[in-house]
Amino acid sequence: MPDTTIFHARSILTMNPARPRASHVAVRDGRILGVGDLQELRGWGDFALDQRFADKILMPGFVEGHAHAMEGTLWRNVYCGYFDRVDPRGRLWGGVKTRDALLARLAEAERRLDDPQAPLAGFQFDPIYLKSPGLSRHDLDAVSADRPIGILHASGHIMNFNSRALELAGMLRRGIEHPGVELGADGLPIGVLKSPEVYMSVAPHAGMHGSITDTDERGLRDFARLCVRSGTTTVTDLAAGLDDAAVEMMHRVTAADDFPICLVPLKFFMGHTPEALVASAAALRERSTERLSLGRIKVIADGSIQGFSARLRWPGYFNGAPNGLWYVAPEQLAEIYRRALQAGVAVHTHTNGDQATDLALDTFQAALAAHPAADHRFTLQHCQLADAAQFRRIKALGLCVNLFANHHYYWGDEHYRLTVGPERAERMNACRTALDSGVPMAIHSDAPVTPLGPLFTAWCAVNRLTNSGRIQGEAERISVAEALRAITLGAAYTLHLDGEVGSIEVGKRADFAVLEEDPTQVEATALKDVPVWGTVQGGRIFAAAEQ
Amino acid sequence: MIPVTVIGGYLGAGKTTLVNHLLRHADGRRLAVLVNEFGALPIDEDLIEARGDELIAIAGGCVCCSFGDNLVGALMKLSALQPPPEQIVIEASGVAIPGAIAASVSLLAGFRLNGIVVLADAETIRGSAGDKYLGDTILRQLRDADLLLLSKADLVADSELRKVTDWLESGVSEAQIIATQHGEIAVDILLGTPASGRPPSRTEHADAAFESVVIDADKPLDAHSLAAELAAGAYGIVRAKGFVEDLSGERLLIQVVGRRAQVSPAQAGASPALVCIGLRGQIRQAALRALIETAVRND
Numbered sequence: 001m002p003d004t005t006i007f008h009a010r011s012i013l014t015m016n017p018a019r020p021r022a023s024h025v026a027v028r029d030g031r032i033l034g035v036g037d038l039q040e041l042r043g044w045g046d047f048a049l050d051q052r053f054a055d056k057i058l059m060p061g062f063v064e065g066h067a068h069a070m071e072g073t074l075w076r077n078v079y080c081g082y083f084d085r086v087d088p089r090g091r092l093w094g095g096v097k098t099r100d101a102l103l104a105r106l107a108e109a110e111r112r113l114d115d116p117q118a119p120l121a122g123f124q125f126d127p128i129y130l131k132s133p134g135l136s137r138h139d140l141d142a143v144s145a146d147r148p149i150g151i152l153h154a155s156g157h158i159m160n161f162n163s164r165a166l167e168l169a170g171m172l173r174r175g176i177e178h179p180g181v182e183l184g185a186d187g188l189p190i191g192v193l194k195s196p197e198v199y200m201s202v203a204p205h206a207g208m209h210g211s212i213t214d215t216d217e218r219g220l221r222d223f224a225r226l227c228v229r230s231g232t233t234t235v236t237d238l239a240a241g242l243d244d245a246a247v248e249m250m251h252r253v254t255a256a257d258d259f260p261i262c263l264v265p266l267k268f269f270m271g272h273t274p275e276a277l278v279a280s281a282a283a284l285r286e287r288s289t290e291r292l293s294l295g296r297i298k299v300i301a302d303g304s305i306q307g308f309s310a311r312l313r314w315p316g317y318f319n320g321a322p323n324g325l326w327y328v329a330p331e332q333l334a335e336i337y338r339r340a341l342q343a344g345v346a347v348h349t350h351t352n353g354d355q356a357t358d359l360a361l362d363t364f365q366a367a368l369a370a371h372p373a374a375d376h377r378f379t380l381q382h383c384q385l386a387d388a389a390q391f392r393r394i395k396a397l398g399l400c401v402n403l404f405a406n407h408h409y410y411w412g413d414e415h416y417r418l419t420v421g422p423e424r425a426e427r428m429n430a431c432r433t434a435l436d437s438g439v440p441m442a443i444h445s446d447a448p449v450t451p452l453g454p455l456f457t458a459w460c461a462v463n464r465l466t467n468s469g470r471i472q473g474e475a476e477r478i479s480v481a482e483a484l485r486a487i488t489l490g491a492a493y494t495l496h497l498d499g500e501v502g503s504i505e506v507g508k509r510a511d512f513a514v515l516e517e518d519p520t521q522v523e524a525t526a527l528k529d530v531p532v533w534g535t536v537q538g539g540r541i542f543a544a545a546e547q
Numbered sequence: 548m549i550p551v552t553v554i555g556g557y558l559g560a561g562k563t564t565l566v567n568h569l570l571r572h573a574d575g576r577r578l579a580v581l582v583n584e585f586g587a588l589p590i591d592e593d594l595i596e597a598r599g600d601e602l603i604a605i606a607g608g609c610v611c612c613s614f615g616d617n618l619v620g621a622l623m624k625l626s627a628l629q630p631p632p633e634q635i636v637i638e639a640s641g642v643a644i645p646g647a648i649a650a651s652v653s654l655l656a657g658f659r660l661n662g663i664v665v666l667a668d669a670e671t672i673r674g675s676a677g678d679k680y681l682g683d684t685i686l687r688q689l690r691d692a693d694l695l696l697l698s699k700a701d702l703v704a705d706s707e708l709r710k711v712t713d714w715l716e717s718g719v720s721e722a723q724i725i726a727t728q729h730g731e732i733a734v735d736i737l738l739g740t741p742a743s744g745r746p747p748s749r750t751e752h753a754d755a756a757f758e759s760v761v762i763d764a765d766k767p768l769d770a771h772s773l774a775a776e777l778a779a780g781a782y783g784i785v786r787a788k789g790f791v792e793d794l795s796g797e798r799l800l801i802q803v804v805g806r807r808a809q810v811s812p813a814q815a816g817a818s819p820a821l822v823c824i825g826l827r828g829q830i831r832q833a834a835l836r837a838l839i840e841t842a843v844r845n846d
Binding site: 169170171173176177178179180181197198200201211213268270271272311322323325326327328329330331332355358359 | 655
C-alpha cells in the first residue's frame with residue numbers, strides 16, 4: 001500500500017493566499033505533501049485516492065487559543081445550562097429554561113443513582129436567564145434530602161447546594177458572616193455560595209472533586225471528543241498546574257494512536273516565584289511531543305467583567321460597583337516578563353479590564369526595553385475592553401491579542417445594561433480595531449465558560465449579535481474571511497505554531513476540519529450552523545459521529 | 548478550633564521578615580505558615596530542617612507550605628496533619644484583600660480567625676496608596692486590618708512617622724497602629740500566649756517596647772460588652788486574653804487582637820483573670836479596672 005493518500009474534497013479552503021482553493025490534498029507521514037488538483041499531485045508518486053470527503057469541505061483544523069481541558073471533567077455531572085449543548089459523546093442536552101425543568105432533570109438523574117448516599121452534581125446553571133426566584137437549598141432538598149447535591153454555575157464562581165451537602169461540610173450552622181454566603185430568615189445559609197474560596201470546601205461532598213483548573217485523564221479524553229465535534233485539532237489548556245504527574249498523564253494520553261488533538265497546556269503562574277515559574281516552563285518546553293506542545297506561561301492580571309472583578313479605568317463600572325481585583329502584583333508581573341523574555345518563553349496574560357491591559361502594557365514595555373526580543377509573541381488574553389489607543393500600543397510592542405468574541409452573545413446585553421454601559425459594550429472585543437491596527441489576532445471560547453466551537457466564535461465576531469438579538473458594536477464587526485483566519489492561522493500565530501498548522505500547505509501537519517458546507521458560501525448569520533463532520537489530525541481521520 | 552492569623556500588606560512591607568521573626572520566636576508553639584509562593588521560599592535557611600514536596604519542616608516543630616490558588620485546600624490539608632498545628636499564619640499575597648482571606652477562613656469548621664495584621668512600609672505607604680494601579684487595593688488592605696504594623700519605622704524621622712500615623716488615623720484605617728523595626732514585635736502580641744503550658748500570668752516580653760498587666764476579674768460580669776469595649780481602643784491595649792465568668796454563670800474566654808474581639812466558651816478550671824498587652828507606659832490600668840467594675844455592675 002502506498003504511503004501517500006490523496007484526499008479528494010468538494011473544496012479545500014487552504015488559508016494560503018497563494019493557492020486559496022484546491023480539490024485535492026496529498027498526505028504522507030501525517031503531513032501535507034501537496035495541495036492542488038489531482039494532476040499536480042501525481043508527481044509525488046504512488047498514492048491511494050481517498051474519496052470519503054468528496055462531498056465535504058476541508059479547512060485547516062481549527063485552533064482554539066483559549067480553552068480549558070477541565071471542561072471534559074464537567075460532563076460527568078448533570079448539564080443544567082440554559083442553552084442547548086452537546087456532550088463529548090454527541091448527545092444534545094436541551095437547555096433548561098425553567099426552574100421546574102431544572103429540578104425535573106436533577107430528579108431524573110437522582111432516580112438513576114443506586115447508592116442512596118452517592119452525591120449528585122450539576123453544572124453550567126445560569127439563573128440570570130431563569131425568570132424566577134433564586135434556587136435555595138430547600139428546592140434541592142426536594143430532589144433529595146439524603147444525598148448531597150451541588151450545582152456549579154456557568155460562571156464557575158457560584159455553587160448551589162442542598163442542606164445535606166452543607167451539613168456534611170459543617171456549613172449548615174448559624175453565625176456565618178461572609179459576603180459570599182447568603183443567609184435565610186433562620187440565620188442558616190440558603191445554599192448559594194459565591195466564589196470558589198467559599199464553595200471549595202463543600203464541592204467535594206457533592207461529588208465535585210476536580211481542581212477548578214486542571215483536567216484528569218478521563219476528562220482530557222472527553223475534552224478531545226468535543227474538539228473533534230467542533231473541527232478543532234489544536235487546543236490550549238490555558239491554565240494548567242503541570243506538575244510531574246500531570247505532564248506524565250498528558251504524555252500518556254496524547255501519545256495514544258486514537259487521541260485526536262494537539263494539546264497546548266500553559267503553565268499557570270500562581271504558587272511559584274517568577275524564577276521557578278520561568279525555569280519550569282523552559283524545562284517543560286523540552287518535553288514537548290508531536291501532540292503535546294509545552295513551554296508557555298499563563299498569568300492572570302485581573303478578574304472578570306460580569307463578575308465585577310476586572311480592573312477598569314475611569315469611570316469604572318456602569319452600575320457603580322467598586323473596582324475589581326488584582327491577581328498579580330506589578331513587580332511580580334514585571335519579573336515574570338523579564339525572565340520569560342530572557343528565556344524565550346512566551347507569556348499569555350489574562351487582562352479583562354482596560355486598566356489591567358494598561359498595567360500589562362506598561363510592564364511589558366519596560367521589560368522589553370531591558371530585554372529586547374524579536375518575535376516574542378507575548379499575548380494578551382481576553383483583552384476585552386481595550387480601546388483604539390491601547391491596540392496601537394499593543395501593535396507597537398509586538399504583542400498579540402486573543403479576543404473573547406463569544407461574550408457578545410452570552411453577556412453582551414448584561415454589559416450594555418449593567419457592567420460597562422452602552423459605549424464600552426459596543427467596543428468590547430474590538431476585532432475590527434485590532435486588525436486595522438495590524439495586531440495579530442485570535443478569537444476564543446474560553447470553554448467551558450462558553451462552548452468550544454470555533455465556527456460559533458467566528459459567527460460572534462462577524463455578527464456581534466447579543467442573546468436578545470441586538471447587533472452590538474456594528475463598527476467592530478469583521479468579515480467571514482477574517483474570522484476564519486482568526487480561528488486558524490490567527491490563533492496558531494499566538495502559539496508560535498503557524499509554521500506547523502493553521503493553513504493547508506505543503507510541509508504542514510495534515511490537520512483538517514471536515515465540514516458539510518462551505519462557510520464562505522453560507523449567509524454570514526448561518527456561519528455557526530455549518531455542520532462539522534469531524535477532523536483529520538496528523539493524517540488520522542476522526543468522525544464526530546464515532547466519538 | 549485552630550486560630551488563624553492573616554498577615555497582609557503590599558510587597559516590600561515586611562511580611563516575610565515578620566514571618567521569619569514569628570518562626571524564630573515561636574517559643575514552643577507549633578506554627579504552620581502558609582505562603583503564597585513556594586519556589587524561593589521566604590524562610591531563612593537556618594530555620595529549615597527538611598524540605599518535602601509539599602511541606603517544609605522548620606526548627607521547633609513548625610511547618611511551612613504554599614497555597615498557590617487553593618487556600619481552602621491547603622488549610623484542610625494542614626488540619627489533617629498529625630498532630631495538627633497549634634496555630635496557622637497565612638502570609639497573603641501582596642495584592643490580596645486580607646479581609647476576603649479572613650472571611651474564607653471563617654467558613655471552615657475547625658478554624659477560628661485570630662486577627663488580621665497588615666504591614667505598611669512607613670517610608671512608602673503614602674506614596675503607594677496614591678498609585679494609579681494599586682492605590683485602592685492598598686487602601687482596602689489597610690482598612691481590613693485589626694492591627695497595623697508600620698514597618699521600617701527606624702528609617703524615617705519621628706516627624707514623618709507622626710505624619711504617617713496621623714494620615715492612617717484620619718479615616719484610612721480603624722486599626723491599632725504599632726511602629727516596628729526589622730519585623731520585631733512581641734510574638735505574644737500577634738499570636739497570643741502559647742496554648743500549652745503558660746497560664747495567663749504576668750509575662751515578660753523580649754521586646755521591651757511592650758508590657759503586660761494582669762487585671763483581676765473574679766466576679767461575674769458582662770463578657771460580651773467588656774470584650775467589645777476592650778477592642779474599641781481607649782485603654783492602650785493591643786492584645787488581651789482572659790477567662791471570665793459571664794453573668795449567665797458560664798466560664799468564657801475573651802480574646803482581643805487590635806480592634807477585633809471574640810468571646811468563646813472556656814475550658815473548665817481556667818482561673819479568672821485578664822492579661823492585657825500594650826505599648827510600654829500606654830496601658831491605662833486605672834481605666835481598665837473601672838471598666839471591669841462597670842461590666843460587673845451590668846447585671
